[in-house]
Amino acid sequence: MLDVLKVIILGIVEGITEWLPVSSTGHLILVGDVLKPSMSDAFMEMFNVVIQLGAIMAVVVLYFHKLNPFSPRKTSKQKMLTWQMWIKVLIASVPAGIVGLLFNDILDKLFYKPFPVAVMLIVYGVLFIIVENRNVGRKPSVRRISELSVSMLIWIGIFQMLALIPGTSRSGATIVGALIIGVSREVAAEFTFFLAIPAMFGASLLKLVKFGFHFTGAEFGLLILGCLVSFGLSVVAIKFLMGYIKKHDFKIFGYYRIILGGIIIVVTLVQTFLA
Template structure:
């Protein structure tokens, strides 16, 4: 592995860390940065390049777990936590309820999505449609939300947010963008919607990434390890910073600035590809 390979890994790790949990679509950014400019598949086989994208995603997941570690510890079914949950804290069952719709639809339509939706055209449509949903959420969401903390989310809101998460099965829509928008429309503050989005994202992403790693374990060797490690570390460090920054600002800036950025990104992708 030469120096350029390490540089490519670090750049893609930075892109992943910045975009995976922000409502801007990491898929769209990977297409723009990697497919147009860096071409990681030219450094290694497509299988190794795809494994790399899973590895850097795990770096982002680890960062979110660290940032929200107390939230995840509170979800463990200990006696102490069960008592807390009865007193109104977010419980594991609400997270599971929120996850079920996307898990079921994802399993049912995985082959169709991979075959027909992972295209540049559909990503552009997803970027624009997701941006519109985010602007609508900011405009139509309550000015004084009733749910200001993730602990106040009801079972009904959890499953409805889970249904909004299903929209993100369309590449480019963004899991964060769709679930945050759904949460805001359902009466949550932007911070509460963001917390719930990140909590739900970790088990889905961790499960999918782990399965992918098991299928591609043979690609971990002395030749590819520096490439994979550089991407993982850069994604983890950048995500650790960006997630903290995002959660501090989201109630102030809301979703519309991200929506405008998505529309600009869609225009750039369209101009470059079409």
């Protein structure tokens, strides 16, 4: 029963932090270190990634019409634009896909720890503040996904690739990258949601293959529970974020990241000193 409660908490954390630019993986690592579920380290490493399937299904459900090129409610032109959007998503997915396939295990081994997570929280927190301050008074040059050029897509894709380091935040990195090149906040956030679909499905599949699909009945049940909780909270988080950025910038998330990263560094240093 205690592990069920811990999984629910992890699902809540994933659902909220996956779409807010504050690093879901980083939060899951940190919360997992505090809760210390009784499952094996290998299972928890896989769980922290596969639980994202619940979050990504929230995007599919909320944006199903916009994502569906076969919708009978769309005109021929709208269907063509939908296919073009998917091509843009795939182009932007290439950098992270290549690096993830080649170096996923190495990156996990090096950076799947509290201190690197804290550093990346702070680095991208500072970037958010710098970019938003630079953009004050500037009008975005891109207000629709259809206006994203191939060079812009590669640029955003490189930032998503950088998010393979835990603590960076996939949504945070791609949003920062998009804001730097003049993409509006709404388009940056929405394209980030769509870009997550192949990235998160691919990452989850890699983790499942690595784990070997060898679940006990209890582990499978906990994984499904985590995904369901993550799905529900993701719906809320996505609606909140899209409403929030219509009137506000991303600097509040930058300050949050810096504060959280600083706290983690202090706690890590104290634990090391007392050990």
